[in-house]
Amino acid sequence: MVTAFGFVLLTLLLVTAVAIVVTPNLFVAVMLTSIFSLLMAATFFLLDAADVALTEAAIGAGMSTILFLGALALIGEHEARRRRRPWLPLAVIGLTAFTLIYATFDKPRLGDPAAPVHQHVAPWYLEQTPELMGMSNVVTAVLAGFRAYDTLGEVLVILTAGFGVLLILAERRAGGRPDRPPAVGLRHHLIPRVVGQLLIPFIVLFGLYLQFHGEFGPGGGFQAGAIIAVGIVLHALLEGEAAGRAILPTRVLTGLMAGGAFLFAAVGIAGMLLGGEFLDYSGFSADPVAGQQLGVHLVEAGVGITVTGTLVAAFHAFADRERPA
Amino acid sequence: MIIDALSFAMLALGGFFVFMGGLGALRLPDLYTRMHAASLTDSLGTLLTLGGIMLQSGWSLATVKLLTILFFLLMTGPTATYALANAALFSRDDGPPATAP
């Protein structure tokens, strides 16, 4: 039954992807991308990747759509149609597809427990996590513990992107429409405003739950950061851009972005100062397991802060811009 | 046994309404009627489907979670429909009548 459901989901993914490429309206394509992400999240969930599904739903279907819409508001939604010679792209694609299909024939079957991928490193994580980390979510233990260095890199990627959006859109251009009324959001629409305001506390609460519950269930800094950011963005959408900016000015957001990443790096350096390696948390407490847990908490907090700050700052950078004439 | 039968009926009916909603959104002539059809999915479809699952799960934490989901869906669905209708009314753009949304 589950297999059949997965089959249907995968086929729907294909259909949606084709529709995204074919449709001439960019707005439609973006909405389809959001659907695509949700289908992808459902597929991940069926494949036992609860954490990944949560992240894909929050980031792929949520934040990414908001950013695309924010950009489309500045760009316009129609794609020009032109006849292009598709031979070169088709040749490239054909070759790549051939290589991949060729490769699949020796691949282990889906779900085969004897596949080499499940033999070497992975069982070690599953066995050692309760003992070394004292937490039940192995994904979190690997993410913020065993492979925390990757996660540091990941936080820096999103920090870089945030700085990049702020830098690239820092230059303001004259020639916007001066007669455009200031963005007031949905302030004159009672129903969405009331319902939206009602939801925001729950969204933020759920984000915080994910932040602090990541050791035991699906969740962690990325998911939490993305969801809290969605809550803040919803506020800005309802109350207008100016009100959204007033509660979190760019200066504060930059502080959050940089602060979270610096917290992560500082935890790493603290590990060195305490006589261990970079990102070694065992020295943080007399009991190494408690030290690990403290380290994971701090690191996840850094992740959550940076992700929230970056996503909100990126949204404001797009939303606060005047559409070119 | 009775619960099973009831939940099966609810799930089937819910599925039927979701399907009808989708069909209506594709086939009806303009935006407002389509939205009307789509809201069928939002309200009756989710209510019946989630209710059916709740009957299956019995009294457990899962039921509480499902209730919460139902609560949020019943709040956001009509709001989204309202916002959509409002936007359509203000922009006066019903789109070309006979294409897929």
Added chain:
Amino acid sequence: MTAEQLPALAVAVPLAAAPLAALLGRGSLPWALATLASAGAFTVAILLAAAAAGVEAISYDVGGWPAPFGIELRITAFSALLLVIITGASTVALAGTKPSLDAEVVPARRPYFYAAWLLAVGGLSGIVASGDAFNIFVFMEVSSLASYILIAGGTDSRALPAVFKYLVMGTIGATFYLIGVGLIYMMTGTLNLTDMEARIGGVADLKPILAAVGFVTLGLALKAGVFPLHVWVPNAYAWSPHAVTAFIAACSTKVSLYVLLRFDFMVFQGSLADHDLRFAGFLLPLAVFAVLVASATAMAEGHLKRLLAYSSVAQIGYMVLGASLMTPAGLTAGIVHMFNHALAKGTLFLAVACLATRFASLALADLAGAARRMPWTMAAFAVGGLSLIGIPGTAGFVSKWYLVVAALQAGATGAALVAVIVISSLMSVWYVWRVVEAAWFRAPAGGAARAEAPPAMLAVLWAAALANLWFGLQPGLPLALSGSAATSLLKLVQ
């Protein structure tokens, strides 16, 4: 902190400084912090190079977790050499171009710009320091995103389409690499490179591995700007801020090339019979085309920065050429050319930054008589140009010489390759001469009044120019590191 912490410090210093730079306001403070952190990382890199010269590798377990489970940093002679190139280029480019950066980066952008610069340094260092396949991907993305920002950070709007193209192609390259790593992981169950080398030999079903070879090689070749995947290079180099060009041209593509060699020689060579022959058969023709076609394009190019960018594509060709000879001499030549080319191109782009302080346009036609207005700048440019051509006494000569020697050992193909090298050197004489001719032998359009670049810039420019001469006469250190890198890369090739 002791010497054991050096591998982590090489990455942590720039990365921890980056968020701080974003908080330092719009004045000169972010620049100062970036320069300081960059110089700190440079010191660490030199200490590491000294430590790595004698040993096979310095291994460092991040977080204290042992190698295949945690992430390992692995500093070999090869990676130490690249660390020196990255941090050295960054430090020189930052220290020597402050007036140029002040003119090109508007104050509102400065905090983010310098943060991105440090992230680029840290990301590139992270790639070469890492011993873990997925970790390399993560830091590749840090450095790529930071590079896009740096390139788009100036005032020239032509940089925007260029950087978009770079972003798309760079992401395709990185994703291809990720697919390749996924396929290898699928068949070996490990992400650690050393562990992969050991386990990949035991894989019975080779089709996924073969596909992985294709994806990793292609993805990295795309990021390294190997011909014909170089189309993003010229415009990205040409329209970025001049200091950024000096930094990125000196090190960024070489880092991708480093990963490419690391994978092909260490990971794939161990399991696939005749992998070396296939590797050479694929890359050698591309290298020859790169050298000839890109040089020819540079000969016809009318804009100074684009001319130098095409020359960079040709120089990447030399490095690939050396590597695909599959001999110790060839590989040494290819690797030492990374160092020497960084010196030469760094000097040339620093000179370009100096020129740009006085000339509004860098088209060759507009540079007429530049040497009369800026004799010191153009003299340093000439030194860099000579090194690029490979005149004896300059650093460029050392690598060209090794390349020719290595080619001569390769028999009949070798003779043809020597011909290619000689022809392309003559071509580089031509394109460097075009600049020299415009600067010295044409009458200036405006007045010929002396208007040199700011002294601080000139001082750094000349330090870089003299380094070209110094390493031309004393090539011991880079040669030793390259030689030991070549030996360790070739240990699996029969």
Added chain:
Amino acid sequence: MKVLGLYNYWVFTVLLMIGLYAIIARGNLVKKLLGLSIFQSAVFLLYISMAKVEGGTAPIIQHAGEPQLFSNPLPHVLILTAIVVGISTIALGLAIVVRIREEFGTIEEDEIQARDRDR
């Protein structure tokens, strides 16, 4: 079952190709970014598919000590990272596209090239 067991990988391949086609063959810059996003999602599917163990559950250890079958947690961790990398790239790309639209007045590749040449 062999064919069904490989269906995930084939969907991965086809999605990858659809994304790649949109990137290479489409001239609209936003379309290229959408293609890039499909392209990256396809790779997520590859990793998550290889992590699946038949009869396994999500790698969250409920009752320590009892032998349980879990799916492989490592690819999940890697893809969490890759998703964030993906949205970072997209966000940056969108910012660049917005600036291109402001400077060149279009987001179609060939028109940008034409205007670039005029400068």
